[in-house]
Amino acid sequence: MATPPPPPQEEGRLRYMSGGLGNSLSSEAVAGSLPRGQNSPLLCPLGLYAEQLSGTPFTAPRARNLRTWLYRIKPSVTHEPFHPRHPPHRRLIGEFDRTTTLATPTQLRWRPTDLVPREEAPLDFVDGLYTVCGAGSSFLRHGYAIHMYPIPLTCVYAANKSMDGCAFCNADGDFLIVPQQGRLLITTECGKLLVPPGEIVVIPQGFRFAVDLPDGPSRGYVSEIFGTHFQLPDLGPIGANGLASARDFLSPTAWFEQDHRPGYTIVQKYGGELFTATQDFSPFNVVAWHGNYVPYKVYDLSKFCPFNTVLFDHADPSINTVLTAPTDKPGVALLDFVIFPPRWLVAENTFRPPYYHRNCMSEFMGLIYGIYEAKADGFLPGGASLHSCMTPHGPDTKTYEATISRSDANEPSRLSGTLAFMFESSLIPRVCQWALDSPSRDLDYYQCWIGLKSHFAHDNGQATSKEEPADEDNTK
Numbered sequence: 130m131a132t133p134p135p136p137p138q139e140e141g142r143l144r145y146m147s148g149g150l151g152n153s154l155s156s157e158a159v160a161g162s163l164p165r166g167q168n169s170p171l172l173c174p175l176g177l178y179a180e181q182l183s184g185t186p187f188t189a190p191r192a193r194n195l196r197t198w199l200y201r202i203k204p205s206v207t208h209e210p211f212h213p214r215h216p217p218h219r220r221l222i223g224e225f226d227r228t229t230t231l232a233t234p235t236q237l238r239w240r241p242t243d244l245v246p247r248e249e250a251p252l253d254f255v256d257g258l259y260t261v262c263g264a265g266s267s268f269l270r271h272g273y274a275i276h277m278y279p280i281p282l283t284c285v286y287a288a289n290k291s292m293d294g295c296a297f298c299n300a301d302g303d304f305l306i307v308p309q310q311g312r313l314l315i316t317t318e319c320g321k322l323l324v325p326p327g328e329i330v331v332i333p334q335g336f337r338f339a340v341d342l343p344d345g346p347s348r349g350y351v352s353e354i355f356g357t358h359f360q361l362p363d364l365g366p367i368g369a370n371g372l373a374s375a376r377d378f379l380s381p382t383a384w385f386e387q388d389h390r391p392g393y394t395i396v397q398k399y400g401g402e403l404f405t406a407t408q409d410f411s412p413f414n415v416v417a418w419h420g421n422y423v424p425y426k427v428y429d430l431s432k433f434c435p436f437n438t439v440l441f442d443h444a445d446p447s448i449n450t451v452l453t454a455p456t457d458k459p460g461v462a463l464l465d466f467v468i469f470p471p472r473w474l475v476a477e478n479t480f481r482p483p484y485y486h487r488n489c490m491s492e493f494m495g496l497i498y499g500i501y502e503a504k505a506d507g508f509l510p511g512g513a514s515l516h517s518c519m520t521p522h523g524p525d526t527k528t529y530e531a532t533i534s535r536s537d538a539n540e541p542s543r544l545s546g547t548l549a550f551m552f553e554s555s556l557i558p559r560v561c562q563w564a565l566d567s568p569s570r571d572l573d574y575y576q577c578w579i580g581l582k583s584h585f586a587h588d589n590g591q592a593t594s595k596e597e598p599a600d601e602d603n604t605k
């Protein structure tokens with residue numbers, strides 16, 4: 130008899146809590162370790178220390194206020210002083226200005242980078258991170274970065290080595306990690322998360338975490354946001370249900386280690402620079418916690434419930450927003466995370482792929498697997514593209530010609546075996562020099578549109594317009 134797959138709440142020995150996004154949760158690895166009725170008793174149960182981690186100012190409105198109480202064997206403060214890390218990480222950016230990055234309206238595309246075998250160059254998650262582009266400043270608490278390997282934007286990462294005796298902490302912002310190849314086993318102060326390609330994980334600002342690679346070399350994309358947090362988008366006329374559902378966001382359950390660990394290193398990203406401090410214990414010594422500021426993951430492929438056109442015209446991609454990081458302006462995102470999942474296409478008399486467009490928002494795209502509906506070739510899993518504010522883009526020539534000549538253009542068709550995504554921002558990204566110089570950059574990208582030929586049916590002065598010739602009509 131075939132064994133049914135494990136329920137999502139339980140993978141191997143890992144257990145998750147569902148419905149976590151924005152809700153108040155609690156977890157204890159040892160029964161009775163969570164204080165009852167108050168956050169900070171004179172003596173915590175089992176002799177633990179109480180420590181609060183704030184994700185918003187204390188005075189943030191209640192609906193946006195995020196904080197978690199951690200009950201740990203030793204408090205985080207018990208460490209040697211921070212020092213700039215040697216060697217410094219030269220490809221992480223926390224402030225995007227003329228001194229650090231370049232402006233370009235050019236359509237940019239990168240091929241996937243090869244994963245370097247561990248023997249050649251051991252790289253853990255932190256060293257594998259490279260900023261591709263971004264905007265604003267982590268110091269000013271407004272902006273974002275996109276990271277990748279070997280291009281920096283927010284950040285893309287490629288790693289081949291687990292983090293051993295070392296934990297990372299991003300003081301600058303939240304990481305939204307999109308694995309493209311290889312699962313990530315992420316140990317956080319709230320517990321462990323196993324994240325395969327096809328899922329995403331959010332590690333909020335300030336959480337310490339370590340990344341193990343159960344499948345060996347791994348590659349993916351990271352967007353980092355400064356000064357705000359991800360939330361579910363409003364659904365407007367869609368109603369109370371649809372798109373990503375709060376119940377599908379899984380949070381870890383408490384897990385701790387208590388061994389003496391001399392030389393344990395905390396690597397802290399602060400203003401885009403790395404600092405290290407040593408301590409003699411693991412930062413994953415939280416026995417119990419409660420609060421609403423928590424790392425989480427979501428199954429995008431199987432759980433996202435897409436809505437779309439059912440009669441005519443291609444819907445704007447905002448219809449596929451999984452998470453949004455808002456600005457203070459209504460409807461203007463600092464960063465939207467949008468996916469293009471498998472779905473049925475049923476529109477009539479409609480050009481079904483994305484339309485040609487120029488957007489006041491800037492669009493960074495990645496491909497997790499399959500072929501993206503607007504690009505017949507050249508946009509590959511693990512690759513990336515950037516179409517900045519008002520830069521024209523859309524389907525390549527092959528896609529356009531194939532689409533308009535389809536004999537079954539009005540038949541329902543299923544878009545299968547594909548998962549692309551977009552980080553879309555109202556802030557215009559500046560691009561890192563190493564991203565522009567990268568050997569993975571596709572310098573011929575513009576060629577994919579150069580072949581678009583005129584199909585204009587107007588024949589030298591012979592009007593084919595169906596509009597009424599108003600003046601002539603008036604004389605009748």
Ligand SMILES: O=C(O)Cc1cc(O)ccc1O
Nearest residue numbers: 444445446483484492503522
């Ligand atoms: O440029 C892209 O491929 C992303 C995108 C997809 C879509 O369906 C509509 C608009 C848009 O920018």
Ligand SMILES: [Fe+2]
Nearest residue numbers: 486492516522
């Ligand atoms: Fe676009």
